[in-house]
Amino acid sequence: MNKALLSFSILLLLTITASCSGVSADKSSEQSSEAAAAEIGSPQITFFTVETEQIADRVSLNGRLRAENRVELFPEVPGKVVEGTKPFREGVSFQEREMLVQLDDSEARLQIQSSRSKFKTLVSALMPDIKLDYPETLPRYEKWFNSLNAENNLVAIPEFGEGVRRYLESKGVYELYYTIKSAEDRLEKFTIRAPFSGVLSAAKAEPGQVVGPQFHLGTFVDSSLMILNASIDPAQVEWIRPGMTMAVSNQGQTESYKAEIVRVNPSVDSSSQQVLIYLEVSGEKLREGMYLEGEIESETKRELARIPKSALLRTGGVLAKRDGNLVDVTVEIHDLERSHLWVSGLQNGDEIVMDVSEPVSGRIINYSHL
Structure with a gap:
């Protein structure tokens, strides 16, 4: 009986020892798996x-504004700049046909007045012959003679008939007439007028300064019509066409303006290998040289x-x-x-x-x- 009890105790002890070893092994395996999983998943991915x-x-466009109507001012005749009705300074506005620059034309004007006086003297000297040879023409001839004035531009020679015309040509009337008309045209060039309403963006002439045909007086622009010069890749120009509209803004994104494509250059720029497009921009606070950017969308998606x-x-x-x-x-x-x-x-x-x-x-x- 003691032997049987001893055998049972040994068997029970072995069973308990085996069970404990199995639990310990399972816990170690589980801990290893968790550590591996933690290592794999760390750090957490977002x-x-x-x-x-x-x-x-979409095509991104950017560039600088330039006035569509822009004139570089150069005098056609030499002369001294005189004080005008408005100062010739940057930012000064002028209406169409208003005087921009006045050059001293006193000498040229006196020469023309002298020539007009000589012309009237010549016309007067021919009046007796006209009265004798072409009496029917005399009333019209006298009326034209009375309209001549050394202070004003010459009045055009009327059509007196072929005979009278040949006679006047033989006396040098037409030759002197066209010489004076040429001088009158040249006299007009001493006054430079605004070709359109606009503002001076550059002014380099001062009163009293003597200038010539090669002197750059300044730049006159129409600030009401601005063009944005932008460039795009040739591969993107296929769906770009005049009439498309977009919004453009300044660099700070504080102002937005409406822009419309008005022209697309058919050639590729040799230096940049880009195609130039031109957009008309409308809105307030637009200035030449302002940098604008924006995006334009295609119709396909x-x-x-x-x-x-x-x-x-x-x-x-x-x-x-x-x-x-x-x-x-x-x-x-x-x-x-x-x-x-x-x-x-x-x-x-x-x-x-x-x-x-x-x-x-x-x-x-x-x-x-x-």
């Missing part, structure tokens, strides 16, 4: 869920996704969740924003890594969600 949209193609810039790899792809791994998926960039990109190559609902500074392609990820 994913961005892709949502695709039908987006029109494509499926694009808006993703954070931080999700883009240096290789030009993103890390997307694929079967428990992070896979490098190539995307094509179509547009840029300050902190986001518009790309193609992703499907709606795809999950991509929001910040690629830590994850590595091929890494096993932790699927637990908090």
Whole structure:
């Protein structure tokens, strides 16, 4: 009986020892698995869920404003600049046909007055012959003679008939007449007038300064009509056409203006390999040289996704969740924003890594969600 009791005690002891060893082994295995899982899932990856949209193609445009009506002022005759009715200074406005610059024309004016006086003397000397040979023409001839004045521009020679015309030509009347008319035209060039209503954007002449035909007096612009000169890639110009409208704004995004494409250059600029387009911009507070930028949309659309810039790899792809791994998926960039990109190559609902500074392609990820 003692032997049987001893055998039973030994058997019980062995059973308890085996059970304890099994529990300890299970706990160690579980702890190892948890540690491995914790190592694999740390640090926690933040994913961005892709949502695709039908987006029109966009082209970013930027450039500087330039007045459509712009005149560089150069005198056609030499002379001394005299004080005008308005100061010749930047920012001064002038109406159409108003005097911009006046050059001293006193000497030229006196010469013309002398020539007009000689012309009237010649016409008077021929009156007796006209009275004798062409009596029917005399009343009209006298009326024309009385209209001549050394202070005013010559009145055009009337049509007296072929005979009288030949007679006047033989006496040098027509030759002197055209010489004086040429001098009168030249006299007008001493006064430079505004070709349109506008403002001086540059003024380099001072009263008393002697200037000549090669001297740049200044620049006169029409500030009511501004053109934005912009350039785009030749591949994007196919759907750009005159009449398309867009909004443009200044660099600080504080002012917005309406712009319309009015011209598209058919040639590619040899230096930049870009195509120039010209937009008419309307609005207040527009100034020459102002930098404006904006975007224009096409009529056709494509499926694009808006993703954070931080999700883009240096290789030009993103890390997307694929079967428990992070896979490098190539995307094509179509547009840029300050902190986001518009790309193609992703499907709606795809999950991509929001910040690629830590994850590595091929890494096993932790699927637990908090």
